[in-house]
Each structure stands twice: as C-alpha cells, then as structure tokens.
Amino acid sequence: MGQGSSKQQEDFLTEEEIEDYQDLTYFTRQEIIVAHKKFKALAPDIVSENRNARLEMSVMLNYPELRANPFGDRICKVFSSLQDGSCTFEDFLDMMSVLSVHAPKTVKSEYAFRIFDFDNDDMIGREDLRELINRLTAPQRITEMEMMQLIQNINNESDLDDDGMLSFAEFEHIISKCPDFTDSFSVKL
Amino acid sequence: MARRSRPQTSTWEEARGEFYQEHFPSSQAGLEADDGLSGGVSSSQAQLLNILPSRQLLHTVDGVTMSRGQMTRTLGKRRSTLTVRPSQLGQSQTDVDHPAVLPDQEIPDEQQIWDQIQAIKAMPIPMDKKRERKNKLLNSPTFRMQGMQRFHLTRQKFWSRFKDAMVDIFSFELWHDSLRLIEGNFGTGVLSYFHYIKKVMYMNLAMFAAMLLLVVLPNALLPPSHTEHCDDDDRPATITACCHEEYVANVTAMRWRGVAQAFMDFLQGQGYMELTPLFYGYYENEILVAPHTSIYYNLPLAYVLVTLVCLLLCLVYVVIHTAHGFQDAILSRGKFYQYCNVIFSAWDFCIDNVSSAEYKQKAVFNELKGYLETDQYEAERRNRSQMDTVQLYVVRTVTNIIVTVILIISGVIIYFVVQYSLVNVENADSGIELYIYQYLPPFTVSGLNIVVTMFMYHIVTLERYTPQVQVTLTLLRTVFLRVASIAVLMYSFFVKYKAQCEGRLDPDACYADGCQRNACWETVVGQMCWRLMLTDFAALAGLNIFVYFPLRIFIDHFPAAWLRTLFLQEFEIPRHVLDVVYNQALCWLGVFFSPLLPGVAALLCFLFFYLKRFTCIRVCTPPTLSLHSIRSSAFYMLVSLFSFFASLLIVVFSLAEIRPSRSCGPYRGLDTMWREIQKTVDELPAWLRNFFYYFGSAGFAVPLVIILLLAMYYYSAIAAANKHMIEVLKEQLVLEGHDKQFLLGKLNELNSLTRSRLGERRENVVGERMTEGVHFAEMGSRSSSDAQVVTHQGL
Numbered sequence: 001m002g003q004g005s006s007k008q009q010e011d012f013l014t015e016e017e018i019e020d021y022q023d024l025t026y027f028t029r030q031e032i033i034v035a036h037k038k039f040k041a042l043a044p045d046i047v048s049e050n051r052n053a054r055l056e057m058s059v060m061l062n063y064p065e066l067r068a069n070p071f072g073d074r075i076c077k078v079f080s081s082l083q084d085g086s087c088t089f090e091d092f093l094d095m096m097s098v099l100s101v102h103a104p105k106t107v108k109s110e111y112a113f114r115i116f117d118f119d120n121d122d123m124i125g126r127e128d129l130r131e132l133i134n135r136l137t138a139p140q141r142i143t144e145m146e147m148m149q150l151i152q153n154i155n156n157e158s159d160l161d162d163d164g165m166l167s168f169a170e171f172e173h174i175i176s177k178c179p180d181f182t183d184s185f186s187v188k189l
Numbered sequence: 190m191a192r193r194s195r196p197q198t199s200t201w202e203e204a205r206g207e208f209y210q211e212h213f214p215s216s217q218a219g220l221e222a223d224d225g226l227s228g229g230v231s232s233s234q235a236q237l238l239n240i241l242p243s244r245q246l247l248h249t250v251d252g253v254t255m256s257r258g259q260m261t262r263t264l265g266k267r268r269s270t271l272t273v274r275p276s277q278l279g280q281s282q283t284d285v286d287h288p289a290v291l292p293d294q295e296i297p298d299e300q301q302i303w304d305q306i307q308a309i310k311a312m313p314i315p316m317d318k319k320r321e322r323k324n325k326l327l328n329s330p331t332f333r334m335q336g337m338q339r340f341h342l343t344r345q346k347f348w349s350r351f352k353d354a355m356v357d358i359f360s361f362e363l364w365h366d367s368l369r370l371i372e373g374n375f376g377t378g379v380l381s382y383f384h385y386i387k388k389v390m391y392m393n394l395a396m397f398a399a400m401l402l403l404v405v406l407p408n409a410l411l412p413p414s415h416t417e418h419c420d421d422d423d424r425p426a427t428i429t430a431c432c433h434e435e436y437v438a439n440v441t442a443m444r445w446r447g448v449a450q451a452f453m454d455f456l457q458g459q460g461y462m463e464l465t466p467l468f469y470g471y472y473e474n475e476i477l478v479a480p481h482t483s484i485y486y487n488l489p490l491a492y493v494l495v496t497l498v499c500l501l502l503c504l505v506y507v508v509i510h511t512a513h514g515f516q517d518a519i520l521s522r523g524k525f526y527q528y529c530n531v532i533f534s535a536w537d538f539c540i541d542n543v544s545s546a547e548y549k550q551k552a553v554f555n556e557l558k559g560y561l562e563t564d565q566y567e568a569e570r571r572n573r574s575q576m577d578t579v580q581l582y583v584v585r586t587v588t589n590i591i592v593t594v595i596l597i598i599s600g601v602i603i604y605f606v607v608q609y610s611l612v613n614v615e616n617a618d619s620g621i622e623l624y625i626y627q628y629l630p631p632f633t634v635s636g637l638n639i640v641v642t643m644f645m646y647h648i649v650t651l652e653r654y655t656p657q658v659q660v661t662l663t664l665l666r667t668v669f670l671r672v673a674s675i676a677v678l679m680y681s682f683f684v685k686y687k688a689q690c691e692g693r694l695d696p697d698a699c700y701a702d703g704c705q706r707n708a709c710w711e712t713v714v715g716q717m718c719w720r721l722m723l724t725d726f727a728a729l730a731g732l733n734i735f736v737y738f739p740l741r742i743f744i745d746h747f748p749a750a751w752l753r754t755l756f757l758q759e760f761e762i763p764r765h766v767l768d769v770v771y772n773q774a775l776c777w778l779g780v781f782f783s784p785l786l787p788g789v790a791a792l793l794c795f796l797f798f799y800l801k802r803f804t805c806i807r808v809c810t811p812p813t814l815s816l817h818s819i820r821s822s823a824f825y826m827l828v829s830l831f832s833f834f835a836s837l838l839i840v841v842f843s844l845a846e847i848r849p850s851r852s853c854g855p856y857r858g859l860d861t862m863w864r865e866i867q868k869t870v871d872e873l874p875a876w877l878r879n880f881f882y883y884f885g886s887a888g889f890a891v892p893l894v895i896i897l898l899l900a901m902y903y904y905s906a907i908a909a910a911n912k913h914m915i916e917v918l919k920e921q922l923v924l925e926g927h928d929k930q931f932l933l934g935k936l937n938e939l940n941s942l943t944r945s946r947l948g949e950r951r952e953n954v955v956g957e958r959m960t961e962g963v964h965f966a967e968m969g970s971r972s973s974s975d976a977q978v979v980t981h982q983g984l
Contacts, residue, residue, distance in 0.1 A: 024323065033749065069540070070550070090308065133532065136535065146561055163926050171533075177526045184534045184537045184538060
C-alpha cells in the first residue's frame with residue numbers, strides 16, 4: 001500500500017520535526033503529538049494532506065478555548081505568521097507553548113501585551129483599555145462615567161511615567177505584581 | 190508664540206539655551222501635542238516616537254527580533270558599549286551573531302551555544318524564525334570544550350532529555366478528567382479548591398502509611414517479649430494486668446450480637462470495632478520482639494514518637510505551602526493593584542464553553558462594579574458626618590457582641606448536651622436508646638455549625654465592610670466556631686471524666702463507680718472523633734443529595750425569579766473549604782487516640798472530592814462574585830494552620846491533665862505518657878542526654894528569641910528603606926516622562942517650523958522635505974555636531 005504509507009507520512013510528524021519542536025517550545029514529545037492531533041481535529045481533510053497546513057481564522061476559532069475566549073481573534077492574529085489570523089500548525093504550537101503552564105511569566109507577559117494592544121501601536125492606550133473592558137464584560141454594559149473612572153484607576157495604578165498609556169515595561173511591572181496571571185493565562189492541551 | 194518669532198540664524202546651541210528657560214510641561218501651543226500623546230498620536234509625533242531608542246529595541250537585529258526584556262537586560266549590562274548600539278541597529282551585521290557578543294569577543298564555546306539554543310524558547314518570534322536562529326547557532330563556528338566542562342555539558346544535555354522522557358512516562362494525574370471538566374467550566378478559582386482537596390488527601394495518605402508501617406504492623410506481627418499476668422493474691426502490684434484482662438473479657442463478650450447491632454457498632458466504634466487497630470486500646474505496652482531473633486521494637490516509644498513526628502511533618506508541609514503563596518496572594522492583594530489585577534488576569538483562558546464564559550463575564554462585571562462601589566463608599570466614608578460614623582461603630586460593636594454571644598451560647602449548648610448524653614449513656618442499655626444518646630453530641634455540633642454559619646453570613650452585611658473584609662471576617666468567625674465546638678465537646682468530656690472517674694479511683698480498682706464505659710477513656714475519645722467525622726460527612730452528603738439537588742431540579746423546571754434568588758446557590762469556595770478544614774482538624778485531633786484515623790480521613794477526602802464535584806456541577810452555579818473564589822490554595826492552608834494549632838492544643842491539654850487509663854493501651858499504669866520518652870532519654874549516653882536537655886532549658890530559648898527579634902528588626906528596616914527608594918524612583922520616573930513629552934513636543938515644533946519655512950520657499954517639494962525633516966530629527970538624535978550641519982542646511 002504505497003499510496004497509503006506515503007499518505008501516512010504526510011499525516012504524522014517526523015521524528016526530526018518532533019525533536020526540533022521539543023527544542024523550540026516548552027512541550028514534551030507526548031504533548032507535541034497531542035497538539036498535532038488537536039490541530040488535525042479542527043480540519044481533518046486539509047491537515048491530512050499537509051501536516052503544516054494553514055487554517056483560516058474562522059476554522060481556528062472552532063477550537064473550544066478560543067471560541068469561548070473574548071480575545072480569541074486577537075490571539076489568532078498575534079500568533080499568526082501572516083498577522084491576519086490564519087495559523088499553520090507551527091503557529092498553533094507556538095500559541096499553545098506560550099499558553100502552557102511551563103512557559104515563564106516573561107514570555108506570557110510579552111504576548112499578553114501584544115494581545116491587549118488592539119491598535120498595534122506598541123502601547124496600551126485609552127482606546128485599548130476601553131476595548132479590553134468592553135470585551136471582558138459583554139453583554140453587560142458599563143456606563144461611560146464608570147468606564148472613565150476605571151481607565152483612570154488603571155492609569156493611576158500602572159502608568160508610572162504619567163503619559164496616559166501603558167508601555168511594555170509598565171505592563172510587565174504590573175503583571176509581576178499580579179499573582180494570578182500565570183494561572184489564568186494558561187491553556188492545557 | 191515667542192518661539193515663532195525667533196531670529197532665523199539661531200543655532201542649535203542657542204536654541205538649546207532657550208529650551209532650558211522654559212518650564213515644563215510647557216503650555217505653549219506647540220505642546221498641545223501633549224494631549225495628542227495620550228489620545229491619538231499625530232503622524233509626525235508617531236514618527237518621532239518610533240526613532241526613540243526604547244522603540245528601536247523592536248527593530249530586527251540580524252533578522253531576529255529580541256524580546257524587549259532581554260534586550261534591555263543585555264544592553265543594560267553593557268552600558269559602556271551603548272554608544273555603538275543606535276547607529277548599528279537597523280543595519281545588518283554580518284560579523285555580529287548576537288548583540289551580547291561584541292565583535293572583539295572570542296568564538297563562543299559549546300556551553301554558550303547550548304545555553305543560547307535553550308533560550309530560543311523564550312523569544313517572542315514566529316516558529317520559522319526560531320528555527321532559522323537555531324540552525325544558525327548550530328552551524329556557527331564553536332570552540333570545542335575539553336575535560337570537565339565538556340562533561341558538565343553532556344550531563345546537562347542528558348539530564349534535560351531524561352527529565353522530558355520521565356515526564357512523558359509518569360504523566361498520571363489523579364482525577365485528571367474531572368479536573369479538566371471543572372477547569373473548563375468554572376475557571377481556575379474553583380480548580381484551586383479541588384487541588385487543595387487533593388493535597389490534603391495525599392498528606393493524610395502519607396500519615397496513614399507511616400502509622401501503618403511503624404505502629405500497626407509491628408504490633409500485629411510481633412509478639413510482646415513478656416506478658417504480665419494477673420495475680421489475684423497480689424492484686425495491687427499487678428493491677429494493670431488484671432484490669433487489662435478484665436477489660437478484654439468485657440469487650441470480647443459484647444463482640445457479636447446480631448447483624449443490626451453489628452452495623453450500629455460500626456457506626457459507634459464499639460463492640461467488635463473496639464479492639465481493632467483503629468483504637469488506642471488495641472496496642473501493647475511491652476517491648477515487642479521478633480521470635481528467635483534479637484530484634485527489639487519498643488512499641489510505646491514508637492507510638493508516641495511516630496505520632497509526634499507525623500504531626501510535625503504535617504505542620505512543615507502546611508507551612509511550606511502557605512509560605513509559597515503567602516507573599517503573592519495576601520500581600521499583593523491589597524488595594525495597590527486591584528484594578529489591574531482584575532482587568533489583566535481576570536479572564537481564565539482555560540474556559541472552554543460559551544455558557545461558562547458568559548458566567549465569567551458576569552463575574553468580571555460584578556467585580557468591577559464592586560470595586561467601583563467600594564471606592565465610592567470609601568469616598569463617602571471620608572465625607573461621612575460625625576453622626577453616621579458613630580452610628581456605624583455602634584452597629585459594628587453590637588454585631589460583634591451578638592456574634593460573641595451566639596458563639597458562647599453554642600458552646601454552652603454543646604456542653605450541656607454532652608453532659609446529658611454522658612449521664613444517660615451510663616444508664617442506658619444497648620440498643621437504639623444508647624445509639625441516640627451517643628450520637629446526640631455530634632449531631633448537635635453539625636446542626637449548630639450549619640445554622641450559625643448561615644446566620645453569620647447574613648449578619649456580616651449589616652456591618653458594611655468592604656467585600657474583601659467581609660469574606661475574610663466571615664471565614665475567620667466560622668472557622669473559630671467549628672474549632673471551638675470541637676474544643677468545647679472535648680473539654681466537657683474531660684471535665685466530666687476527671688470529676689467523676691479519675692478523682693475517685695482506688696489503688697486497687699480498675700475504674701471508679703459508674704465509670705465502666707470510660708474504663709478506657711482514650712478509646713472513648715477516639716470513638717468520639719470517629720463519630721464526629723462520620724456524622725459531619727453524612728450530614729453534608731445528605732444535605733446536598735437530598736435537599737439541595739432536588740431544589741435545583743425544581744428551580745430548573747419552574748424558572749421563577751423569586752425562586753432563583755431565594756434558593757439558587759453559587760459555589761462559594763470559603764464555605765466548602767471549611768468542610769475540608771474541619772475534617773482535617775478532627776483527623777489531627779484524633780490521630781493520637783486512633784492511629785488509623787488518617788486513613789479514614791484520606792478516604793473521606795476521596796469521597797469529599799466526588800461529593801463536592803457533584804455539588805459544583807449539578808447543584809450550584811459558577812461563582813459570580815470573584816471574591817468567592819480566592820484563587821490561591823495558600824490561603825486555605827493558612828486556615829488549616831490555625832486549626833492545626835487548635836487541635837494540637839486540645840491533645841496536649843488532655844495528655845497533660847489526665848492519667849492514662851489503667852485497663853488498656855501502651856501506657857497503662859504509668860503516670861503520664863511522657864514517662865516513656867523520659868525513660869528512653871535517660872538511657873541514652875550522657876552527652877546526648879545533655880544535648881536534649883539543653884534544648885529545653887532557658888539557656889537555649891533566650892538567645893534564640895533575641896536572635897529572632899534582631900533578624901525581624903533588620904528585615905523590617907530593609908523593607909522600609911526599599912519602600913522609600915521605590916517612592917523616590919517613582920517620582921523620578923514621572924519627571925522623566927514629563928521631560929520626554931516636553932522634548933518630543935519641542936522637537937515636533939522644530940520640525941514643523943523647519944517644514945513651514947521650507948514650504949514657503951519650495952511648495953512643490955514639500956513632501957520630500959517633510960521626510961527630510963524627519964531625517965533631520967533622526968540625525969539630530971545621534972549627535973549634536975551633525976545637527977549643526979542640518980540646521981544650517983535647513984535654514
């Protein structure tokens with residue numbers, strides 16, 4: 001069954017690739033195989049032909065943790081190699097590696113900063129915070145006054161150089177003071 | 190507008206002088222860019238911001254983006270070479286592999302290469318760039334290491350691969366599927382509660398294994414070296430042996446009286462249960478010896494030592510787990526970063542279904558509203574009138590008094606119930622009556638726990654504290670109630686026993702009149718603990734399965750709003766934590782009187798897990814108030830610690846005050862249980878004995894206390910100094926931020942000034958010059974000498 005065996009080779013990861021991924025991510029061998037299985041479950045036909053296929057964002061958002069997450073689309077965009085939300089298996093592996101429990105706080109805070117920076121200007125400004133709070137509390141509405149108050153409070157707590165925006169250094173500083181961040185910013189495979 | 194009318198021939202230096210005359214933040218029109226910075230950034234401003242060194246860190250170096258944190262750290266260490274950096278950034282460097290490796294350094298050796306490869310994982314770049322980098326590192330020329338260093342590297346590589354393989358093989362996690370289900374539906378707060386149950390279960394299993402191996406098995410397998418026999422002629426001398434034989438005879442007579450009775454005996458711990466390894470009365474008071482060998486095993490010594498060591502290890506375990514999370518959880522949780530904590534780490538990324546996500550969103554909304562209300566309340570509080578403050582304090586004092594009174598009343602109720610039941614137990618025959626009297630105290634305790642807890646949850650709302658304080662206060666009060674109820678139970682028993690049985694004991698009698706049931710009081714205490722544990726678990730299970738679950742089904746079928754508000758429960762973690770803590774407190778209390786009790790506690794923890802899982806998933810809804818889901822299990826461990834010390838106090842009190850019973854146990858006939866340890870210590874060599882005695886003397890305690898006080902003072906002084914330093918640095922940072930905005934504004938103005946002047950002369954190439962203007966500014970940021978040329982060009 002030459003046809004079958006060559007199809008099999010396309011399907012599964014080679015040993016070389018698995019070892020490579022072990023060096024480049026925080027996963028062990030088993031976890032990489034499980035990750036590939038889950039990736040395949042999103043679009044079995046496409047992934048059977050090319051194990052590193054690129055899946056559209058709408059397909060990626062079928063993954064349960066991403067679908068239930070108000071920031072699911074931002075996560076896909078940040079980890080996507082084309083920056084448009086479509087992910088290959090390597091992007092997906094990268095995503096799961098950063099979101100795994102083994103990843104250190106520095107890596108997580110870097111990516112969290114990118115996810116929360118909705119307008120991609122390398123600072124979390126007022127509009128970013130507004131969008132963030134709205135997504136967190138939808139469909140409950142926060143009044144305009146409360147929103148202003150919240151943004152003001154956040155800036156009071158975290159904006160150290162008083163420019164009205166959070167730079168990465170300030171964000172990292174705040175995250176280091178949040179004890180729950182590592183636990184909440186994690187997804188188990 | 191003074192700046193616009195500046196003479197056109199002013200040089201950079203003169204302009205600089207003028208800058209210093211301004212005061213910041215300037216109110217000039219040119220600096221309306223200030224608002225632009227915090228709101229939207231104009232394009233020229235954005236261009237300026239992008240050429241700042243802190244933004245340059247994002248630029249690719251050698252095709253690879255470094256993480257910002259890494260960059261600042263490596264650059265920070267090599268500050269002396271920073272003059273090289275800004276001009277080289279953005280250009281490709283063929284001879285520099287890594288910013289940390291300067292061109293004049295040696296070729297890196299294998300250890301460095303390996304370290305750098307390990308560090309690739311932490312880089313925030315896509316996978317293909319990571320792979321490129323790894324291949325580049327692998328193919329770069331390396332310096333081959335020799336000898337010891339090479340050995341170290343090989344060992345490191347082997348060890349990391351071995352660890353990974355081990356993790357893959359031994360990846361069994363108890364209750365993995367249940368925990369994933371709970372995590373996906375409820376988030377990490379509820380998950381931490383179930384992790385806590387698991388940890389407590391493992392701790393109990395470890396204690397059980399230790400007691401089993403070191404106390405129960407030797408006693409069951411090895412015979413005593415010699416047994417005393419009762420000599421009727423010389424009764425006072427062999428009184429312990431006579432009493433023991435009588436006791437054993439009595440108990441064996443009551444062993445089997447029918448199936449129904451056997452079941453009741455199981456629940457009460459009597460009859461055939463009484464002389465099992467479960468209770469204190471089973472154990473020998475002699476040194477055990479393996480037959481035909483000379484292996485000795487001093488059981489009485491082993492009994493007390495193993496128990497003490499087990500308790501000590503439990504204490505260490507609980508303290509370690511508390512300390513792990515204590516600093517993070519309790520100290521950082523203050524009012525300092527609460528908003529940021531909510532906004533940035535409130536969302537549990539592990540939630541995997543949409544309905545739980547909706548609950549979570551509601552929870553976040555409620556928490557934010559709660560914080561805003563608290564702040565408003567605090568603001569009001571400061572504005573509160575004298576009258577209001579006085580009124581509030583009066584209300585708080587009254588509620589505190591009411592709570593104390595209720596606690597005292599509960600204590601008194603338990604005391605009288607125990608006395609009543611003890612009296613009637615003596616006079617009752619076996620059967621239902623006896624059963625009822627014996628189970629009366631535990632049921633009273635459980636009932637009071639439930640009722641008073643509910644009352645305390647409602648009364649705390651009157652006191653108008655912040656939600657955080659409310660939860661902590663209620664938790665503390667409820668813990669105190671539970672522990673105090675056990676304490677009162679034990680105390681009333683001991684008081685009765687001492688008054689009635691111990692005081693009137695003749696030298697040649699086994700027990701005083703009317704005290705036959707308490708002939709072996711340690712076993713009676715063990716039985717009480719056994720009954721308390723069973724009752725508590727049964728009450729909890731019964732309540733959840735037969736009351737709350739049908740209610741929930743009823744509410745689901747008749748969705749009326751008033752029903753929901755009245756009866757629908759959330760999974761409030763503090764309340765459920767207390768159940769586990771109470772169980773554990775009973776276990777610690779009873780371990781001395783019933784060596785196998787940790788095993789029973791472990792089994793109950795196992796059953797607890799499933800009961801709570803059932804409650805969580807089928808009966809309750811996810812917690813919408815985030816303070817009902819305190820996330821760190823360190824807080825729960827702290828509550829465990831408090832109950833540990835309370836249990837320890839009770840045990841020590843009983844051992845110190847009451848003599849061991851004459852009829853049973855490893856210490857029958859002795860004055861106190863410590864006698865056994867004292868005998869052994871006396872038999873040790875002199876230097877060892879003095880060593881132990883030194884620990885108990887004042888010569889050790891006083892220097893220890895002094896050293897501890899000095900250490901505390903030293904650390905608090907350092908903490909105060911650091912705090913002051915943080916304040917100073919924060920202020921400085923704000924000033925630097927203002928400086929930066931000011932300078933950027935000035936620069937922007939200079940650019941637009943230049944541009945507008947150029948625009949007057951050559952309108953058709955305005956676009957070109959605008960970009961040139963940016964280049965001017967770029968070059969201007971490098972060196973002032975260049976800028977001289979620039980300004981001359983521009984003007």
